[in-house]
Amino acid sequence: MFPRSDNFIAAMHRAVLMMPNQMCIREVTVNLENGLHLAPSSQIVQLAQKFGCALSIRKGERTVDGTSMLELLTLAAEHGAVLQLEARGDRAEEAIEAISQLFERNFEVEEPA
Amino acid sequence: MRLSDFVVPEAILPDLKVDTKEAAIRKMVESLAGCGSIQTEDQESIIAAILKREELGSTGIGNGVAVPHTKHPSVDRLVATIALAKDGVDFASLDGEDVFILFLLVSPPDRPGDHLRALENISRHLRNHNFCSFLKQATSSKAVVELLDEADNNQLG
Numbered sequence: 001m002f003p004r005s006d007n008f009i010a011a012m013h014r015a016v017l018m019m020p021n022q023m024c025i026r027e028v029t030v031n032l033e034n035g036l037h038l039a040p041s042s043q044i045v046q047l048a049q050k051f052g053c054a055l056s057i058r059k060g061e062r063t064v065d066g067t068s069m070l071e072l073l074t075l076a077a078e079h080g081a082v083l084q085l086e087a088r089g090d091r092a093e094e095a096i097e098a099i100s101q102l103f104e105r106n107f108e109v110e111e112p113a
Numbered sequence: 114m115r116l117s118d119f120v121v122p123e124a125i126l127p128d129l130k131v132d133t134k135e136a137a138i139r140k141m142v143e144s145l146a147g148c149g150s151i152q153t154e155d156q157e158s159i160i161a162a163i164l165k166r167e168e169l170g171s172t173g174i175g176n177g178v179a180v181p182h183t184k185h186p187s188v189d190r191l192v193a194t195i196a197l198a199k200d201g202v203d204f205a206s207l208d209g210e211d212v213f214i215l216f217l218l219v220s221p222p223d224r225p226g227d228h229l230r231a232l233e234n235i236s237r238h239l240r241n242h243n244f245c246s247f248l249k250q251a252t253s254s255k256a257v258v259e260l261l262d263e264a265d266n267n268q269l270g
Contacts, residue, residue, distance in 0.1 A: 034225035038180060038232060042170050042207060069174035069207065070240050076233035078226065 051095035123148035124194035173206025182218035
């Protein structure tokens with residue numbers, strides 16, 4: 001370790017605080033019986049838009065843009081699939097919390113008839 | 114799963130002219146009934162179920178595409194049709210834009226995996242700019258069917 005002055009540490013601290021983009025990662029599991037179909041995917045996209053975040057969602061080897069319905073639907077995430085969410089933006093933490101809650105509440109929607 | 118596994122060629126509407134979302138859905142379901150993919154006596158019930166699903170949130174997923182759908186016990190396999198609306202239809206889409214390409218799906222209630230894979234399949238092809246662009250330009254059912262075949266065979270680049 002190089003010796004670092006207090007000024008240097010304070011400067012780094014300020015730089016971190018001023019970083020425009022937060023990044024948050026969280027792992028969630030799809031508990032929907034029918035998998036991540038269109039209605040829940042739409043809820044995710046709308047939350048990402050609401051918080052103005054970039055959102056990537058990874059399933060296994062594949063990562064897609066979670067702010068795009070077309071991308072999200074190509075994951076075909078079935079019941080039991082584990083997804084890693086990664087949000088970037090000033091409100092990334094709020095976004096990831098809200099989106100994780102969707103999964104925890106099992107999207108609170110009636111299954112489409 | 115391939116597009117040709119569930120899209121019924123005879124039910125494709127290459128030139129849909131309607132003013133409303135409800136009219137678009139009605140025409141597409143009638144087309145499926147017209148070629149015997151669903152029973153005529155189930156038609157109204159299927160239309161009602163699709164409209165009810167739309168009330169939960171539009172299936173206009175952006176990029177000029179909508180995927181109205183429902184599960185219905187009257188079908189024993191996933192059936193779908195495509196409509197192209199050159200003038201666009203207001204589908205109350207997520208991005209606020211009109212819809213030009215519609216995929217309508219009716220699936221058996223006990224096969225959620227098929228529905229998910231069909232959505233995956235449709236979305237994967239619609240991400241391909243060539244597929245979207247050629248689909249919007251298609252003027253006959255035959256041209257649409259050929260395009261679906263090319264997409265299934267990954268010939269669109």
